[in-house]
Amino acid sequence: MSYRYQLGLIVNPLAGLGGSVALKGSDGLETALAALARGAQPRAPERVAQTLKILQPYADRLQFKTGSGALGADLLEQLGFAYEVVYQGPQQGYTSAEDTRQLAAVLAQQQRLDLLLFAGGDGTARDICSVYSQDFEQERPVLGIPAGVKIHSGVYAVSPTAAGRVIEQIIQGKLTTVTAADVMDIDEAAFRQGTVRAKRYGEMLVPAELRYVQAVKMGGKESDELVLADIAADVIERMEDDHLYIMGSGSTVDFIMTELDLPNTLLGVDVVKNQQVIATDATAQELLDLVEAHAGPVTIVVTVIGGQGHIFGRGNQQLSAQLLRRVGRDNIWIVASKNKLQGLGERPLRMDSGDPELNHAWSGMIRVICGYHDEVFVTLAGD
Template identity: 65%
Template sequence: MSTFRLGLVVNPLAGLGGSVALKGSDGAETAALAQQLGAEAKAPQRAAYALQELREVADQLTIYTGSAGLGAQSCELAGLDCEVVYHQHSISTAADTQALVQCLCEQHQVDLVLFAGGDGTARDVYAVVAEDQPVLGVPAGVKIHSGVYAVSPRAAGKVVAQLVRGELATVTHADVMDIDEVAFRQGTVRAKRYGEMLVPEELRFVQAVKMGGRESDEMVLADIAADVVERMEDDVLYIMGSGSTVAAVMDELGLPNTLLGVDVVKNGELVAADVTARQLEQWVIDEGQAAHLIVTVIGGQGHIFGRGNQQLSSRLLAHLGKQNIQVIATKRKLQHLEGKPLLVDSGDPMVDDSLCGLMRVTTGYHDEVFVQVDAP
């Protein structure tokens, strides 16, 4: 049996800006600022979660990767052997990503390039990869609009394992998308399509391109908002997740809203705007304040955690528990999922598993439906 040749590329700086509310990590200055604010690199561990799914097929697999955070660290965390074929000489940059991809494809003719990062990383890979080279992304960034990413790290690993076993052979073209981070930090989504890359076609495991635009049915949003506000209790911190559906609740309260950030409300007043993961953990976990989280569904993808709301850390979600999380969405948005489950990708598989199962979703005024939640 021939050995499957896997190329692994990790952007160790991907996702740094999410937990500290920077809305991204593109550029050395932003990454440095995120680290100064206390952000920790999560991409190597998320790549390791994907690699853990390959343990059973390790004897059929050779992994080629870069040194340290570019991939070797993730292999070590996952307990897998690898062959280091590229060494970075300073802080990881886009040039390292591109040089490693070129090395994997041109010198080692890998069967698949598995890369961990966000939309900026996908653009870096796209810039140098051949049109006929299959790739697959492990979601590890703040911005995940591209269709080249799996729905979670573990899902990415399952796809690769299927490929190694010969269970999947079909690939399809998927969009490489990215947004303007400067505009994003100001509350505007300005997405651009940069091209396509080949990805394994397994729709349960590879995400759709994110839907853009605000919800048009204002009456339904108003009904949802009225229901949420009516249920609010005194002296409870309400953590308001990002998105236009949650924005409707803030409008109902008459409060300013950070459309693409996380705000905190208590007793009908805005306590803090565009907060970080550490702030939330301090108030809710360290200080023990009663809290309730309100989130919505990302249109077209179905994620409720792990896409653009990394301020909602796995530690916070574990502390809150499923009973203190309220999901709100219009039935139209749920129908667009075509029966697929809602998805959680908090970065901690144990937390993800605890959130799986049936979850009530508020879809109108005193109107709820049960929806399945999964962690592929």
């Protein structure tokens, strides 16, 4: 009889709610409720389902331990996996960070658990680390499914599909080493004011599959202002009248806006037309409305986020899959210095739009503006 792998599963169903409505985080029930009031839709269950669908061919070799309802049981039941409920969450209302911690504590006491799979953002990883990583010698590996707005921690797979591939490799008996990865989180209040203040809260063991598990995001602005000035000069020269430019988050795009002498939301998305800002810190729906109302061409300007290589799905969930489909791959300008690209090593650029079909369709070689009239081709991975 084949070995039956024991997996823990924790889902934070409120993770990522604040991203599409420009709240820059989802920590705390008050923020989650504010996001729901703005029309945000829960994204964590869908992203967990993307991971679990990779594992469906191996369902007879998996046994999950999880929490009731939205904490995991509902999805496992829906997708036909064997599971045991080891923690009862709230019968009504929303789950909380305390439910995440309580379930993680119960799973930490299980006699045999091969891997803990969880979905959320940095706050979720921090909650789990606080109770699951007390005794490093006895610790078992974890793997995060990215579903939050803030993904600075190194314990997350680069995408939901990638999380499934890591577990698939384990089931197939391929050698998978483990390594300690940092759990990071930032001050959301400062984040909303344009300041990234990251702090290390601990570490957990993760499968060391560098193709599938992200690097810890690097904070701070690029220091080479001459390179940034060259990039900005190239982008500004390309800009045309009556053209809509959606300016993504990040320090490189911020430098371009500074060169345009325009106000900018460092950690949000702004819209420029005729070198004037026509929308500030726009939500996903506001961006769609602007694009639909605009008769002319549209371009999205984005940069590479930190050391992970992501261009979509990390801190810019306002750039929804629906918007990306509407704008089109050929109308994406990626800006990044060669130093930042070289810092990725052999890892490709990545997009995590929330739509696996779109991610796959956009994969392949893509151009990156890295100076004045200077471009390079880089691989964009779709999972």
